[in-house]
Amino acid sequence: MWASGDYPAVAAHVIPNLGAVLTQACGIHAGQRVLDVGAGSGNVAIPAALTGAHVVASDLTPELFDVGRQMANARGVDLEWWEADAESLPFADGEFDVVTSCVGVMFAPHHQDSADEMVRVCAPNGTIGLINWTPTGFIGRMLAVMKPYAPQPPPGAQPPPLWGDEAHVRDLLGDRVTDVVARRDVVRVDRFDGPGEFRDYFKTNYGPTIAVYKALNDTEGAAGTADAADKAAALDAELVDLARQHDVGAGSFAMDWEYLLFTARKRG
Structure with a gap:
């Protein structure tokens, strides 16, 4: 699905700043080892690498990596690109100081499996940081509009926008994390004429x-x-x-898309 169309263009032109927002919220800095799950073409991985961190960008769709490599080269940073399933990550326990995902892991069908893997590969006292579209925000509502027209999801699959519900994410991570900070915010999308x-x-x-x-x-x-x-x-x-x-009436066509920003620390 993600190899069709041009998701790198969507990430770069429609929601270009979300990766930097998550990087800052997680306090990523030089010397850390960072894993971005569902990295796509690097909307979080590249800003994270610009801090001097050692970054691994993982995604189930490696077709997106070529554009990501070009973008990383243009920004003067080097990072690793790994084909990986969010529900079965090929990394060691506690391998990363920070584990992130920006509107990526939410599309893996089995939420608990993905959450368990993110916690597993995060080091004790490390940071888990997420940005996901909320169920009541624009993308959550768009996915709901499309659902009656879509084929049946695989058995056990959960709706992606649940990752934008704070209670759901807290349940997924459970008592394995502490110092939770969760807030809703919006990204202004104003690149379309109508x-x-x-x-x-x-x-x-x-x-x-x-x-x-x-x-x-x-x-x-x-x-x-x-x-x-x-x-x-x-x-x-x-x-x-x-x-x-969802037109905010700002004089020209513009929409505010709501997301949940969620950060937590893995218990030591």
Whole structure:
């Protein structure tokens, strides 16, 4: 899913500052060993590396790494890129001083497995830092809008925006962490001229949106072409309406997308 479209462009042009926000919140600094889970093209990994930390960017979709390497080279930093499943990380217990994920781990289907792995590879007294879209924010609502049109998720899969619910994340990490700091914030998205341009951009570039439209065509097949077109048109309209609802009325089209920033310290 994430190899389709152009997620590096989404990360770089739509939400370019979230990686730096998480890097700062985690207090990442030179000499630390940092793992970014669901790193994509490095929206956290590159800002973390710029501090002088030794950074490993891990993701299940290595197709995103080429762009990440180019971006890292342009910024003058070097980091490791590892193909890795968030639910089964190929790293040793306690290997990293800081473990992060920015709107990445939330898309792994089995939340507890991913949370357990992040805690496992984090060193005692190390930091776990997360930014995830909230269920009630724009992306959480967008995923809910798309859900009726999407194929059934795999057994046991949980909705990604639950990672943006503080109580859910606290339950996942349990008493293995302390010093929890959690706050909701928003990122202003103002690069689109209007709701229609936003929808068309995400239909072209954002993996989950691409996957839903593709599934409509694949499920309906040739015999159901008209029905597939009707459903696609309905989803088109719903996405435009959702974007319109989130226009903050700043003079030109702009939306505030809500996320949960969550940091904690692993117990020693």
